[in-house]
Amino acid sequence: VVVTATNQSARPSINMFSKFSAVAAFALARTASAETWAVVVAGSNTYGNYRHQADACHAYQILTAGSIPPERIILMAYDDIASSPENPFPGQVFNKPTRKGEPGVDVYAGCDIAYSGDDVTKENFFAVLKGDASAVPEGKPVLQSTKDDDVFVYFADHGGVGLIAMPVGDYVYYDELNQTLTSMSDSAMYSRLVFYLEACESGSMFEDVLSPELGIYAQTAANAEESSYGTYCGVEAVVDGVNVGSCLGDLYSVSWMEDSDDLGEVCSETLLAQLVRVTKETDQSHVMSYGDQSYMRDTLCAYQAKDCDDSCAGVEPPHRGGIRGSKPAKDEAAIRRAGSVDSRDVQLEYLMTKAVLHGGSMEAVAEEVRARDAIDAAYDAIVTTLAGDVAALAETGRARDAVCLRDAVHAVEAHCGRHSDYGLKHVKTLNHLCNAGFSGAQIDAAAATACSA
Numbered sequence: 001v002v003v004t005a006t007n008q009s010a011r012p013s014i015n016m017f018s019k020f021s022a023v024a025a026f027a028l029a030r031t032a033s034a035e036t037w038a039v040v041v042a043g044s045n046t047y048g049n050y051r052h053q054a055d056a057c058h059a060y061q062i063l064t065a066g067s068i069p070p071e072r073i074i075l076m077a078y079d080d081i082a083s084s085p086e087n088p089f090p091g092q093v094f095n096k097p098t099r100k101g102e103p104g105v106d107v108y109a110g111c112d113i114a115y116s117g118d119d120v121t122k123e124n125f126f127a128v129l130k131g132d133a134s135a136v137p138e139g140k141p142v143l144q145s146t147k148d149d150d151v152f153v154y155f156a157d158h159g160g161v162g163l164i165a166m167p168v169g170d171y172v173y174y175d176e177l178n179q180t181l182t183s184m185s186d187s188a189m190y191s192r193l194v195f196y197l198e199a200c201e202s203g204s205m206f207e208d209v210l211s212p213e214l215g216i217y218a219q220t221a222a223n224a225e226e227s228s229y230g231t232y233c234g235v236e237a238v239v240d241g242v243n244v245g246s247c248l249g250d251l252y253s254v255s256w257m258e259d260s261d262d263l264g265e266v267c268s269e270t271l272l273a274q275l276v277r278v279t280k281e282t283d284q285s286h287v288m289s290y291g292d293q294s295y296m297r298d299t300l301c302a303y304q305a306k307d308c309d310d311s312c313a314g315v316e317p318p319h320r321g322g323i324r325g326s327k328p329a330k331d332e333a334a335i336r337r338a339g340s341v342d343s344r345d346v347q348l349e350y351l352m353t354k355a356v357l358h359g360g361s362m363e364a365v366a367e368e369v370r371a372r373d374a375i376d377a378a379y380d381a382i383v384t385t386l387a388g389d390v391a392a393l394a395e396t397g398r399a400r401d402a403v404c405l406r407d408a409v410h411a412v413e414a415h416c417g418r419h420s421d422y423g424l425k426h427v428k429t430l431n432h433l434c435n436a437g438f439s440g441a442q443i444d445a446a447a448a449t450a451c452s453a
Helices: 021-027 047-065 122-130 174-186 251-260 263-268 271-281 293-297 332-338 343-357 362-386 390-394 402-416 423-435 440-450
Strands: 002-004 036-042 073-076 150-156 192-198 216-220 229-231 288-291
Touching: 036 047, 036 122, 047 073, 047 150, 047 251, 047 343, 073 122, 122 174, 174 192, 174 402, 192 251, 216 271, 216 293, 229 251, 229 343, 251 263, 251 271, 271 293, 288 293, 343 362, 362 402, 362 423, 362 440, 390 423, 402 423, 402 440, 423 440
Parallel strands: 036 073, 036 150, 150 192, 192 216
Antiparallel strands: 002 288, 216 288
């Protein structure tokens, strides 16, 4: 079952759904021993990807504000942004701009990163989800959730059709993620599981893959064919009058998190109400829903707080603040729109901002453009060698041959180098080639020719 939440005119109103209230949550009340667990992942590194770690630490702050104990929040982030020599605020990270004279909210403060550096791999991510302590470095946490517990997963990174990236090692492919989630279900590791995914073409990780029978609700920043967007970029990436030099957040992610910053919203708003609000504010891509749609009636506190009883007792009604009351330099929706950039172009935006505002080199910009042209030319050559017609390939639809996809991605990277975020847009071409019946070996030979010049 797939429910599409688009930016078209036929959209449920926020007023219609915003107050199922706590009654819906209490009607679905868990056992007294039930707990909420969370896994948060920033799947990138380097200062040009500042936004992913800012998103992840912001999510961590929301979960701790909802009284989820830190030992039940497992955060994976490379952790090279706060200490980067490019960071004008050493030791601090911001997910939202502020006006001059108003200090920003440091989301890095108290952000307890369990897996950092070379430990941020898909193998460790899968082990964390499956609760397999034997498969992670000694002493590292894994989920210990039970059939009575609720689990919230938030992942922010780059993606392509059928995969999402990690800063170290191989990609997370759609079939591997689905197998991991199925293993969690088979091992009775949750009562309900909600998965928010920020990545380009993120819908492809769940579309026609995630079964409603698993009892999992997934929400993605984009459909299976489009980019997601960075936001608070360029001249809008300003905190207390200082340009940070990289996008502060991602459009979908800051939309849901700035909504959940207010504990009053978390305690009264349903998943459906947040979906409606976030869909309206994520106006550059199509926010999508997959899996078990019955969760739409649940209040956010079931997943983003310790529980709906203790965490929400005496909580004031929502007041639409920002990160713990922080306010941007001007209207939030307007500044997001002004500072939004296609994720495929964020690296170029970062290099341009660095060159213009921070003494960087225009040669780095030119080099990025050459690299983009080179990968475009390589894929044109691969398609010409094998199929000849890109348009005809596109008509084959999205492939579901995960073995071929993995072989094809590995083949291209062996000959042409690791995909950049821009380069990942071409993974859809590899899907089309697999769908058209070309093997990994044939794609390997074509890639070797294309990138040997």
